[in-house]
Structures are given as C-alpha cells and as structure tokens.
Amino acid sequence: MVEIHPTAIVDKGATLGEGVKIGPYSIVGGDVTIGDGGELQSHVIVQGRTTIGVNVRIFPFAAVGLPPQDLKFSGEDVQLIVGDNVIIREHATLHPGTATGGMVTRVGDNCLLMVGCHIAHDCTIGNHVILANNAAMGGHVEIQDHAILGGMVAMQQFVRIGRHAMIGGAAAVENDVIPYGSVKGNRAYLNGLNIVGLKRRGFSRDDINTLRAAYRMLFATEGTLQQRLQDVDATYSGNEQVKEIVEFIRADSSRALCQPNTTHGN
Numbered sequence: 001m002v003e004i005h006p007t008a009i010v011d012k013g014a015t016l017g018e019g020v021k022i023g024p025y026s027i028v029g030g031d032v033t034i035g036d037g038g039e040l041q042s043h044v045i046v047q048g049r050t051t052i053g054v055n056v057r058i059f060p061f062a063a064v065g066l067p068p069q070d071l072k073f074s075g076e077d078v079q080l081i082v083g084d085n086v087i088i089r090e091h092a093t094l095h096p097g098t099a100t101g102g103m104v105t106r107v108g109d110n111c112l113l114m115v116g117c118h119i120a121h122d123c124t125i126g127n128h129v130i131l132a133n134n135a136a137m138g139g140h141v142e143i144q145d146h147a148i149l150g151g152m153v154a155m156q157q158f159v160r161i162g163r164h165a166m167i168g169g170a171a172a173v174e175n176d177v178i179p180y181g182s183v184k185g186n187r188a189y190l191n192g193l194n195i196v197g198l199k200r201r202g203f204s205r206d207d208i209n210t211l212r213a214a215y216r217m218l219f220a221t222e223g224t225l226q227q228r229l230q231d232v233d234a235t236y237s238g239n240e241q242v243k244e245i246v247e248f249i250r251a252d253s254s255r256a257l258c259q260p261n262t263t264h265g266n
Helices: 196-202 205-218 226-237 240-250
Strands: 049-052 077-083 104-107 179-186 187-195
Touching: 077 226, 187 196, 187 205, 196 205, 205 226, 205 240
Parallel strands: 049 077, 077 104
Antiparallel strands: 179 187
16 A cells, blocks of 8 residues: 555556555655665655656655756656665765766665765665765765765765765765775765774674784885785785785776875874
C-alpha cells in the first residue's frame, strides 16, 4: 500500500514503490521514482528526473531534484540518482547534473546527509558517506566510500575526497584529499591519517602501521612529490591500501593535492 496524505501533491506520472509514504504538504513530480519503503515526512519537494532507491527517508523541507544552480543550465534532460537506505535530513538540497558534467548527480547507498547539507550538480557520492550539518560542495565533486565530512565543510568544484577520509568541521577544501587522510583548517591541510576511522572499520594494526609508514615517506620534506610517490609505490607495492593512495594521486584531476602544512608541525 502507498500512503499519500490528502494535502500532498503527487503527479500521476510518478512511480511509487510498495509501502511508500508521502507526508503532509509534500510535492512529487511526474518524472520521480521512489523505491519500496520510501518516506517523505512532510513539506518535502522531489522534482525532476529523480530516482530514489529503497528505504530512503527524507525529512521536512528537503528539496531534491530541483534545477541545478548553474547559469549555463537550459533545461536539459538531466538526472539525480539516490541509492538505497539513505537518510536526507531537514533543509538538505540535492541537484541533478548538467550537460557539461555528464548529466547525472549520484548518491550511493547507506549515506547520511544531515541538516542543511548541499550536493551540487554533477557530484558523485559513494556508499556509507556522512555529510554533517551544512556541509556544502560545489559542482563535480567526488566523495568516495566511507568518507566523513564535518559540519560546515565547504568544498570547491572538482575536488576529490578519497575513501575513508575525514574532513574536520568548518574546513575549506580546495584540493584533493588522499584515501584514509585526515584534513582540517581554512584553507584545509592534511593532518595525518584518519586513524580513528580505520580502527572503527576493522583495519588491522599491521595495515594501519604500513599506512603510517607510507604516509611519512610520501610527505617527507626530501625530494619532490613525484620522486617520493615512486619510492612509496616500489616499497609498498604489495599493500592494497597504499596502492589505492598511489593510484588516487596519479589519477587525472582538476585540483592539486591537499598536503601537510609544515607551519602546523606536520
């Protein structure tokens, strides 16, 4: 059974799965698909060509799928895709893609998007990502699995955040953050590894110690970054986590790499 409150407005073209609940004063557009068990609590707007997975809960005054904040946008058939078991809290905003960015914005499974956070056009959010209150990103940002962004984090366009990274509250991030990295500050600088997160997710002591050693080698003061990267790659070629960091740094990117700030003792 689908439950639609009498005050809600649901277009006849919308596709609603089993057990979907549409709360008071919510609005659902004709190109929207909501998977089984979805819930719009009240005063929620879901528009555009938006696909929402199963068991997604959306809290009051969230705006999902409205046109992107891009002056070049001229009504193209763009899309927003939200995965399964996602929680979207009050006043969060999620925008679809644009013609210059692949036409799609994606949010993975099991994400928590807290109050007032903003996912801009053409962003790609992985699985198990947490965005704390008022975290905001510009267009084309990539956040990989298990990353955590603290409250009021601001991210510039095209920034990449690697898996299991931790971004401290109120950080202004304008450069790429390596997998397993921990950053903070304005402008944000690399502050070591996300050791707490690695322990919580079951990484072994040996894996963590290897990552620490590779990190120290990679961000030492001697030589160039490319020379140190080659040394890390050769020394730890058999370690999957270190290999992930090396490949992340070598991948094409529009941004520089977030690095330690030596004035802060790193």
